[in-house]
Amino acid sequence: MFPSSAAxxxxxxxxxxxxxxxxxxxRGPCQSAGEESEADVAKVLxxxxxxxxxxxxPAYARDGIPTIEGYHGGQTTPTPETIDFAPGxxxxxxxxxxxxxxxxxxxxxxxxxxxxxxxxxxAFERELEDADVVISQPFWPAYLTAxxxxxxxxxxxxxxxxxxxxxxxxxxxxxxxxxxAEVTYCNxxxxxxxxxxxxxxxxxxxxxxxxxxLDGGWNIADAVSRSYDLEGMQVGTVGAGRIGSAVLRxxxxxxxxxxxxxxxRLPPEVEEELGVxxxxxxxxxxxxxxxxxxxxxxxxxxxxxxxxxxxxxxKPGAYLVNxxxxxxxxxxxxxxxxxxxxxxxxxxxVWFPQPAPRDHPWRSMPNHGMTPHISGSSLSAQARYxxxxxxxxxxxxxxxxxxxxxxxxxxxxxxGAGAHSYSAGDATGGSDEAARFKDR
Numbered sequence: 278m279f280p281s282s283a284a285x286x287x288x289x290x291x292x293x294x295x296x297x298x299x300x301x302x303x304r305g306p307c308q309s310a311g312e313e314s315e316a317d318v319a320k321v322l323x324x325x326x327x328x329x330x331x332x333x334x335p336a337y338a339r340d341g342i343p344t345i346e347g348y349h350g351g352q353t354t355p356t357p358e359t360i361d362f363a364p365g366x367x368x369x370x371x372x373x374x375x376x377x378x379x380x381x382x383x384x385x386x387x388x389x390x391x392x393x394x395x396x397x398x399x400a401f402e403r404e405l406e407d408a409d410v411v412i413s414q415p416f417w418p419a420y421l422t423a424x425x426x427x428x429x430x431x432x433x434x435x436x437x438x439x440x441x442x443x444x445x446x447x448x449x450x451x452x453x454x455x456x457x458a459e460v461t462y463c464n465x466x467x468x469x470x471x472x473x474x475x476x477x478x479x480x481x482x483x484x485x486x487x488x489x490x491l492d493g494g495w496n497i498a499d500a501v502s503r504s505y506d507l508e509g510m511q512v513g514t515v516g517a518g519r520i521g522s523a524v525l526r527x528x529x530x531x532x533x534x535x536x537x538x539x540x541x542r543l544p545p546e547v548e549e550e551l552g553v554x555x556x557x558x559x560x561x562x563x564x565x566x567x568x569x570x571x572x573x574x575x576x577x578x579x580x581x582x583x584x585x586x587x588x589x590x591x592k593p594g595a596y597l598v599n600x601x602x603x604x605x606x607x608x609x610x611x612x613x614x615x616x617x618x619x620x621x622x623x624x625x626x627v628w629f630p631q632p633a634p635r636d637h638p639w640r641s642m643p644n645h646g647m648t649p650h651i652s653g654s655s656l657s658a659q660a661r662y663x664x665x666x667x668x669x670x671x672x673x674x675x676x677x678x679x680x681x682x683x684x685x686x687x688x689x690x691x692x693g694a695g696a697h698s699y700s701a702g703d704a705t706g707g708s709d710e711a712a713r714f715k716d717r
Contacts, residue, residue, distance in 0.1 A: 320386070320408050322389050323389065324417065325390060325417060326371070369662075377666070380671075391404070406429060408432055415653065435455060435456070437458070447701065451691070456684070456688075461519075462519050465653075486501075511534040511566045516573030516601065522551075529551055585613070588620065595621065597620055599625035602629070603628040
């Protein structure tokens with residue numbers, strides 16, 4: 278079943294809902310399109326994750342979601358002129374199409390939606406050649422490498438439906454004058470909630486205890502032999518931006534010691550309010566903490582930050598939670614630490630590449646709490662990031678400025694949130710690896 282916005286002029290490339298690509302061909306008079314005002318039709322290429330295995334949901338567990346108009350610190354939620362979806366719908370999969378179809382149809386534009394994103398024969402690579410706008414997600418990243426930029430001479434705008442644009446070669450975007458934007462803050466609280474959940478799941482040994490129930494057992498000693506209280510532990514975040522600071526605010530009532538490191542130190546009054554201790558670098562933080570959560574952006578300075586050396590400086594039996602980016606951790610170093618017991622547990626939902634190959638060691642290492650990349654794609658978050666993408670496109674097509682906090686690259690330089698979070702350079706390189714492991 279398709280959402281109400283999907284109707285007659287859909288042409289499937291194959292007969293299944295998880296087809297490599299399906300097209301929505303839209304014809305009609307075109308509005309002025311910002312920098313692309315001379316074009317009759319703007320081609321928008323959107324890469325989204327596959328529909329549920331059981332098909333697009335005919336109904337949902339809840340009738341709707343709470344209305345949220347602003348975030349901590351004063352930033353408002355996305356403010357598009359209108360939306361063409363019901364908040365709480367599944368918008369992030371191919372049939373959800375981020376609720377963009379009606380909007381783009383009325384503008385006379387062309388929308389192509391695909392989940393097939395990796396390798397030279399993918400639908401993404403084929404359609405990229407004449408695309409004007411690319412929309413992708415951190416959860417199902419379409420890696421925009423320098424080589425792919427070279428194949429897309431018309432590309433002017435790359436939009437991340439969510440937070441985190443490291444799947445885009447930002448240096449290549451800078452060099453080519455391509456604007457990169459993301460929906461800053463749209464799912465920060467969603468991720469922060471996931472972090473707290475993952476910490477408790479590891480420390481309280483929740484996942485094995487739940488498995489005992491599923492298996493029909495009642496093995497209390499087995500369940501509690503790795504279960505501890507979080508109270509009194511020292512918990513630190515690497516990165517204290519919107520997500521990291523939200524994690525700190527949510528953990529304060531647990532009566533733990535709080536620590537953070539960030540290249541942008543928090544204001545003194547915020548440190549005092551949270552009762553948090555600042556560390557100049559990750560090495561000094563991990564030595565003091567029983568639990569470490571990674572909430573930093575991926576860029577060349579943070580890639581493989583958590584390697585064998587840094588992990589060896591953590592307390593024996595510490596817990597590590599990573600909802601930032603998989604590449605911030607050395608894959609094999611994490612697996613070795615879980616095997617040896619240097620880490621009592623590792624959890625999170627970010628991998629490299631994404632989707633992770635079947636034989637990725639994080640799937641089988643002991644004492645892990647990994648999920649697919651879902652922390653920022655709750656139905657609540659989807660309503661906000663879909664509305665934010667709509668707001669960005671409205672501004673782009675109408676020639677209006679995009680919100681400063683949404684900008685990552687603009688005018689050949691890091692801008693807005695990008696200037697605060699990233700450094701120039703390439704942190705992508707995932708497409709070739711993802712294609713290589715696609716069938717494993």
